Amino acid sequence: MRTYTGPFIDSSRWERFQPRPDDVLIATPPKCGTTWMQHIVGMLLMDTFEAGQPLSRRSPWLDALFASEREVFETLAAQTHRRFIKTHLPLDGLPSHGSWTYITVFRHPLDAMLSARDQRENMDPAHLVKLIAEVNDRPPQALPPRPQTDPATYLRNLIDSDAEPNGHSILGLADYANTLRAAWERRHEPNVHLFHYDEMSNDLGGQVGRLAGLLGVALDAERHRAIVEAATLDAMRPRVRETVPYADGSVFKDAEAFFRGGGRRGWPALLTPDEISGVGHRLEALVGREAAAWVLQDGAARNG
Incomplete structure (x- = not known):
């Protein structure tokens, strides 16, 4: 496995996981539908709509430093239902088990970048450093600074960034591409499944049905309809204590702001057509034509 370490991440935990x-x-880049997918998988595997406990307890983020390794491992060891575990690591940083099911979700990278910018504003860096120091037996790495530039400059900086991946998948377009490439190369394996945020948005019922089939969960029409209704963002927003990770205030200043955006963001108005086309060309060079066209969904990888 490739090793990833960053301010929030320690991939070596997977070496000690039972x-x-x-x-x-559930392995996705940040702001690509991770929480959404966790919520759907949880309803399918736990056979309940009333979770009764926070998402970070039902589906822990195993390699995140917000909780101690001991706490995360004990939480997972105590679970009696089929476990569904969150990570933002690329698949090359995870153990490969033929009997595991790997669910990945990707989103247009510019949508993910703008959503990540919003989320960064919703975090308190000093509090996060303090939290990570308290629950781990080592000093935390410095957290990245808040974006100080306007959204357009912020996007341009990330599009051009060649930052070394640290397991959080959102340091720039090359970092995002590293995560996409690791999944795309394994897409033909029978237990590795790629979902797209736009396809979930446009056909949630079809994607819930697909996911149920992959997990071996039988759904009658009534239950299928109920899960789809409960999995809409409008249904999840009022239940942030159950549907948002770390909604207790330990990570986010305002849990209700977690679902602030969703869907397609406003980057077409921030960048020129040539810049948008350039994203497609650079992504194509990083992951290949087919993968770039799939993740962009709008043909940008083929333009020009």
């Missing part, structure tokens, strides 16, 4: 044969890993 797996079960039927574990489900």
Whole structure:
């Protein structure tokens, strides 16, 4: 496995994790539908709409430093349902088990970048450093500074960035591409499944049905309809204590702001057509034509 370490991440935890044969890993870049997918998978596997406990307890982020390794491992060891575990690591930083199910979700990278900018504003850096220091036996790495530039400059900086991946997948377009490439190269494996945020938005019922089939969960029409209704962002927003990770205030200043955006963001008005086309060309060079066209969904990888 490739090792990833960053201010929030320690991929070496996976080396010490005790797996079960039927574990489900939800592995996505940040702001690409991770929480959305966790919520849907949880309803399918736990057979309940009333979770009764925070998302970070039902589906822990295993390699995140917001909780101690001991706490995360004990939480997972105590679970009696089929476990579904969150990570933002690329698949090359995770154990490869033929019996595990790997669920990945990707989104247009510019949508993800703008959503990540909003989320960064919703975090208190000093509090996060203090939290990470308290629950881990080592000093935390310095957190990245808040974006000080306007959204257009922020996007341009990330599009051109060649920052070394640290396991959080959102340091720039090359970092995002590293995560996409690791999943795309394994897309034909029977237990590795790629979902797209836009396809979930446009056909949630179809994607819930697909996911149920992949997990071996039988759905009648009534239950299928109920899960789809409960999985809309409008239905999730009022239940932030159950649907938002770390909604207790330990990570986010305002849990209700977690679902602030969603859908397609306003980057077409921030960048020129040539700049947008350039994103497609650079992504194509990083991951290949087919993967770039798939993740962009709008043909930008083929323009020009």
